[in-house]
Amino acid sequence: MARVLINFAHPALEKSRVHQQLLTTVKGIRGITINDLYEQYPDLDINVAREQSLLEKHDIILLQHPFYWYSAPAIVKQWQDLVLEHGWAYGHTGKALKGKYFGNVISAGSAETGYHPDGKHQYPVTQFLLPFSQTAILCNMDYMAPYVIYGVHRMDIEDIRAAAQDYRRMLELLRDDKVAPSALLRLNYMNEALQLPSQTR
């Protein structure tokens, strides 16, 4: 059984229909740890030791956040800068994260079609996420395809509930090793794993 950590970042969760629903749906599931960064550090003062020890205790690390300005909310940058220390996460002696899997879980306002050369964002999401994938690789982790929930601006409450159920199913697949994280490296989106026939390692 894989241990899954969700580092969650939303500065105004009270205003987010999607992430509220996602969180309530996956909260309390066995084997899944939710680390709510803004709730933990309202003054952005990250406790590095706590964060590192959380990372060490998990096999799969997900970073769940809204896709603000083609990136993550501010606290994520602060978290990266402080927690991913040289000599711990990277560098000659920095092997603490070796063998772990990392992935983004994001919600985007536009539909997927917006992230094409002729769409209004011009580039695919994976390209915008390059800083994350490269960071993961530098820190000796494998970067999984991102789990993207597109078009949240147009979703009604039923759509959101459905998306949340999908997300829960995804997490359970990962937790129960029904999907090998290594299999997710080759996909465009982690979401595609939900369509695959159930597979075991």
Next chain:
Amino acid sequence: MNQHSLLFQSMVYLAAAIVFVPLAKKMGLGAVLGYLIAGVIIGPSVMGFIGKEGEDIMHFAEFGVVMMLFLIGMELEPTLLWRLRTSILGLGGLQVLGSAAAIAALAYWLGQPINASLALGMILSLSSTAIVLQTLNEKGWMGTSAGQSAFSVLLFQDIAVIPMLAIFPLLASGAADNAELHEASLRDNLPAWGQTLVVLGAVAAIIIAGRYLVNPLMRIIARTRVRELFTAMALLMVVAIAVLMNLVGLSSALGAFLGGVVLANSEYRHELESDIEPFKGLLLGLFFIAVGASIDFSLIMEEPLLIFGLVIGLMVIKALVLLGLGKIFKLSTDQNLLFAFALADIGEFAFVLLAFSNQVHLIDSKLSAMLTAIVAISMALTPLVMLLYEKVIQPRFTCRVPEREERSSDEIHEKNPVIIAGFGRFGSMTGRFLRANGIKCTILDMDSDRVDSLHKLGIKVYYGDASRYDLLAAAGAADAKLLIVATDQIEQTRQIVELAQKYFPHLQLLVRAQQVEDTFDLMDQGVLHIYRETVDTSLRMGADALRMLGVRAYHSERAARTFFRQDERTLKGLSATRDDKKQYLISMRERIEEMEKLIVSDRIKTWLDEGQGWDAEPIRDEVRGEPEG
């Protein structure tokens, strides 16, 4: 009217000081010269307000020198002495020895007896601490290596005066009987071992009393909260030391110096300093006036060439010795010149020592009178010599001058960048925080019990009322960067602020306030950084309350900060309208109404909600109107 009544005399002296000292300072001559000039003017040579009795006054005023040594002793923290040991002992010792030897040789060559020559060498080797330090400070040269070397030499000279005072009677013993000096001495009827014992006993008494008696006594006095008792106590200490020393036939200056050193680490040091300082200043001023009055102008008129020749000759000899030493101690040429120019003069201690050696019949009074004139002229020349250096010599070295300030602050007098006035529950938190971050603070507090207990914890806290100019000055306000006013009495806080703004305008003020009204008062005084004491805590409490009710932590935090900013803004607006009392009352009501409005109004839609960028609702509205794609 009796011209010689005490009151009339006092009036003449004080008036002369008030008139001439500011004039002299205005002309860039310094206070010491001002006193000297005042003495000349009111003395027998010019106006004749004072005549023979000037000498009696000089004896009385010499007590100012005793006080000065007490204060110098108190400034000499052992650590400072240790840090400067090489330059004090090496540079200072060699300067005094070298100059004294050269001058003694000259005197002997000119026909003085050997004893007198030695005494003259020692007397004239000293420089003027008062004039030199003041001039160096004024010109900002204290931090240069020359300034620092000069400081060390002056320090050594100040200390060297004490053995000199002890040696002179020995030098004189062959020349004249000095029984009158010892008339009250306890030692005379004792055998030699008894004499030694009495002297050692007296020194031990000063050290033990300074160590174990003064602090508890000061504490008791502090509890009475009667201010003038401190002054009485400070004076009593100096006078008692002088009396004790006289009793055993030792120099009272030596005793005072010793007493000062013993008290250098006392928490009441600043308090004692600021109590004695004005007396010392006035008595020294009186002393200089008396010196000025005693300058015999007819003597100068008689032999102007001889006297001015001697002045120049002596200063050249001293300058040459200093230049040689500067070379040995590796001062660069421009610094070495400054060092030599600064210390070439003959100092105020010469007056004391001249008077003393005259008293023990070591030097006859005619020579003493001539030398007094010479010393006074050389002191008068010092500011002019420094001016010469600044205008003529320094410009040739301009490229090498810019090693200013930086070094002095850690090497000479270690003054702290922060002064905290008030170390109660508020100030102590700030103080601890700064300490934890490696910032050194000078702490002043009015509660003697607290000072005592903090002292036991190894924290340097000084007892004193920071609303007094002299205490702030003693705490190093002239060199500090920040003044944190954390006193809990608003009257006192306002006084400190006023004082600091007036005399130390470079200080940045951080001021604690309690009531809203106090905040307004401080704003009126032009204080920019005001800290209302409970605001942060109550808002932190409020934010936690929000959290416990389920509001997101980050939102609570931002809400508290927004609330704080808004409140400060409202307060500033109110402060502007406060002058009119009626208007103020209306404004207070308006403020409450505004707060009510803020409180009542919708939490999400008003100023509490500044996170518009995180709100997707407006975008959703827009997107829903567009075709998919």
